Amino acid sequence: MRKRIMEKALELIRDSSYKDLTVADVAYEAGTSTSTFYVYFSDIEDVLFACVREADQDLGRIKDVLNQEWSSDNMAAMVSEFVDSYMNIWEQHAVELRIRNQEADQGNLRFLQFRLESTREIIEGLEKKVAEAQPHCKNPLSLALVLFTAMERLAGANFRALAGATRITRKKLNDAIKELWMMLLVKGPCD
Amino acid sequence: MRKRIMEKALELIRDSSYKDLTVADVAYEAGTSTSTFYVYFSDIEDVLFACVREADQDLGRIKDVLNQEWSSDNMAAMVSEFVDSYMNIWEQHAVELRIRNQEADQGNLRFLQFRLESTREIIEGLEKKVAEAQPHCKNPLSLALVLFTAMERLAGANFRALAGATRITRKKLNDAIKELWMMLLVKGPCD
Amino acid sequence: MRKRIMEKALELIRDSSYKDLTVADVAYEAGTSTSTFYVYFSDIEDVLFACVREADQDLGRIKDVLNQEWSSDNMAAMVSEFVDSYMNIWEQHAVELRIRNQEADQGNLRFLQFRLESTREIIEGLEKKVAEAQPHCKNPLSLALVLFTAMERLAGANFRALAGATRITRKKLNDAIKELWMMLLVKGPCD
């Protein structure tokens, strides 16, 4: 039942905004009563957090790419693989990750904390790549963070939400992200 | 009274999440009754939209920087001025802009539409700058969009919300953003 | 409406135990909705407290009897008047005073506090009467308190609740209370 409730909660969010997701709705959709809902979760946020948690486990896969060697020879390939993998995972867990970000952005501590932990290793991994590729770079962390932020937001962005959406495709966007990483890793900052 | 209600609504959001902002709260804070609230606004979203609208007018200032010539001589200065101006405006209207983005991200059409219009000119301006500086660049729009997205998100980011927040300062972050713009405008993409 | 809600709440309690008095019941009986109930009271306890408060104002009358002179000449008359008055007030506000005592007995601080204040003057008045009538009496306060407690409890006692109820009448009980006060005030404690 617990599992079933989680699934249905996600389904409902996929369709409409999660702002007005009610316990009654979820329970009904899962074919059960609100009382049963409260056996497993303390409130709507609680189910969502459980979903986010579960989705996060898949995010671990991205670290594999970061654990490999990124040399000037395979740089383009690695960057490409990294960005594609990341985008892939987001596509699979778009709903959950968007919730995670929205809640965190709205200052929800539980989700904030969780996102922090969940992204730290990735950001640190990227920082290291930048530092290795551009030893003279003064603040690789900030640079990595900026591009990572862009990547994450664009991954989660509803395409309707992008300016001039008509002229832009997911493919072009991903390419642009890759190019910027390459710029940073190969050419490095200006001075 | 209308003005007063808007102000108090913003104040209340500054303190806590706007998700549970109620008409009664706002009315009370503004020292009036809910009935009066309804004289001016149709619901909470309505006040917020009015606030966002108002804040947006200041955003027009950023276009001045984009209307100037960005040549290789003054590039660093212009980029710096652009980023600083943008960050400045965000600081002044953090609450409103954050609401705008959150609502848009959650798929609220009114806000989505509004953000689209509000950012289009800026993004197109940036696209033109990239295209001018790097005539061979294949998709200046996507590149501009990526960096603009990063900039905007980091502007609105609560610092608590940033990974490894302790090691990062607003200054470093802004510098990183500037460096990335410079990289793009001066060195250009890899091939 | 406020007044109406209070009245109906009392009526409902008169009929059945107040333990399972619900907001919905009261609202329904008062011909209104629960929302209206919450405009005036925060919960059931709150209405009851308001009722108790109101009833308490009548209790002030009892002090008139205590403010008169109780001499050996009129002692019997004064004691009789005091007990009768007290019993009278209880009869008029049986429901409210019983609630006050039950809540206080169950440790409800608000009611405890209120009862304390409400009875203090009476008890102190009685203490003074005992001390005047029996100057050698060592602890007039305790003696007065014991009889006052008995009086109050018997006033509020449902007659069903009294042992051997069949043989006892309200009249006999009141007489017994008067006799005990007389014993204390006229003859005094044993040594």
Next chain:
Amino acid sequence: MRKRIMEKALELIRDSSYKDLTVADVAYEAGTSTSTFYVYFSDIEDVLFACVREADQDLGRIKDVLNQEWSSDNMAAMVSEFVDSYMNIWEQHAVELRIRNQEADQGNLRFLQFRLESTREIIEGLEKKVAEAQPHCKNPLSLALVLFTAMERLAGANFRALAGATRITRKKLNDAIKELWMMLLVKGPCD
């Protein structure tokens, strides 16, 4: 398990009001499930009644004092022993006896009946003592009942609940009760 549930129910009441004691709470505290609770008891009232019943058995001891001869020679000693014994038993079973009285006061028939039976013999015993000591006394039953009521209420009273609590000690109170019994038994009513 049955025993364990009873114990834990009492413990929980000791801490907070029994009005919001739930089956789930008791079961949890007893380290078992609600289903098991229902194997032994039909509801919360049922456990409480079982507890009260058990506590009542100790109350039988008080009758020993009443079965002895109370003559003018040993009157003070007997009264003292009676009051002390009674207070002692109350101290030991404060929780149970308070529940008994509260439920009875609220009109719960089961508890009302039980209290009636449980106190009848004592009250009749006291009536007989008064009648023996004061043969001319017109209604010894009422007089005995009044003082017995006082005694019982003060025994169960939380000291916080007593007016002017600061100036009164348990000792003084017990002494006052004894004095009143002595007054009644030795000097008798006024005419």
Next chain:
DNA sequence: GATGAATGAGAATTCATTCAT
């Protein structure tokens, strides 16, 4: 004897909204 899982039924509570003044 014991219990895990589930739930029906109802209670409290909130809030946007209306309407007469």
Next chain:
DNA sequence: TATGAATGAATTCTCATTCAT
């Protein structure tokens, strides 16, 4: 323009209770 009073319509939440194992 302003508001006091009232409420409809949800929604959350709790709890006693059952039943298959």
